Amino acid sequence: MPLAIVLLASAYGGSLTLKYFDARGAAETTRVLLAIGGLQYEDKRYKIGPGFDAPEFKAEKESGALLLNLDRAPILMTDEGSIGQSKSMERYVAREAGLMGRSSFEAATIDMVAEHVRDVRDAQQRKGFSKMARGKTDDEKATLSAEWYGADLPGWLSRLEACVVQLSGPGAMHAVGGRISYADVCIWSLLREGSAEDVALVTKAAAGCKTLQCIADGVAELPAVSKWVKSRPVTSF
Ligand SMILES: N[C@@H](CCC(=O)N[C@@H](CS)C(=O)NCC(=O)O)C(=O)O
Known part of the structure; x- marks a missing residue:
């Protein structure tokens, strides 16, 4: 592939x-x-x-x-x-x-998954517990973060899992069309990118999402991705 x-x-x-x-x-x-x-x-x-x-x-x-x-x-x-x-x-x-599929329909389906991932990120942003968020105390942010990782995010991820299972079946290696696409990269980014602390929390929230995990693993194992991730400049965000 x-x-x-x-x-x-x-x-x-x-x-x-x-x-x-x-x-x-x-x-x-x-x-x-x-x-x-x-x-x-x-x-x-x-x-x-x-x-x-x-x-x-x-x-x-x-x-x-x-x-x-x-x-x-x-x-x-x-x-x-x-x-x-x-x-x-x-x-x-x-x-x-x-990486945008073989037809307009596949491209739209890939886009759909990418937009789902964007919705999850936007929801996290709206929750307002990031270090950059203003107008909240550290305690308020800690409560919002616990809600996000403990309830909101698992809910989003289980619906994303169900969507991908409907598209490609349980345990599929790819979200769309049986081959690597932009959709897989967005899922990998959602599950695997971020600080070690964030990734640990996301991994816990995604524990029941076996298909999303398979897809993220598949992207992480691509030689080009692992080479880039190992060699890219180390930055805090
Ligand atoms: N929707 C735009 C957002 C672009 C954006 O907000 N860029 C930020 C950095 S992530 C920026 O340039 N901020 C500095 C500024 O606005 O002066 C995109 O995704 O490209």
Whole structure:
């Protein structure tokens, strides 16, 4: 299967530059998709100083280079022009890497799973217990975090598990179409990306989700993914 991906990916002959902060954040899924597709790119990272001071980012913003993401990062530069919005970049790279299925229907199904994953992340954000969240005490955040990992997240994950089981059967290695896709990468990211503490909590919440675990394991074991994860810059988020 990885051979098929590399062959499809090799159709892309242009140059690519990904511009983002020196962080995983909103750019990391694109970086992982680029790694799976074997697509070469320049990984341009804006340094983040104390107090989130980022002079290179500020200069780029002022130069108009980030206009297509409304003066924010990330931006993916291609030979045809730049792409703003991390999800648009992810879908573009996934398509170039042969990770968007074999038909429009498969592409929509892959997108559906990706949007489910985004809904889970948005729900976590709304819960408001992250370190960055303002206006709550540490005790309030601890209560919200316990609710999220103990009840909300297991509920979301069991519904995502049921969705994937309906698509591909229990214990499937892939969410859609019997082969690796953007959907699998989104599931892997949801279950396996983050601090060791977060991943441990998510793993506990996903204990009953055997199919999601199989899919995440399959992505983690791809040589391109394990190589990237081992060699990428170590950043705190
Ligand atoms: N929906 C956009 C959000 C972009 C965004 O909020 N980027 C943040 C970093 S994750 C940023 O550039 N923040 C700095 C700023 O807005 O000045 C995407 O996914 O690309």
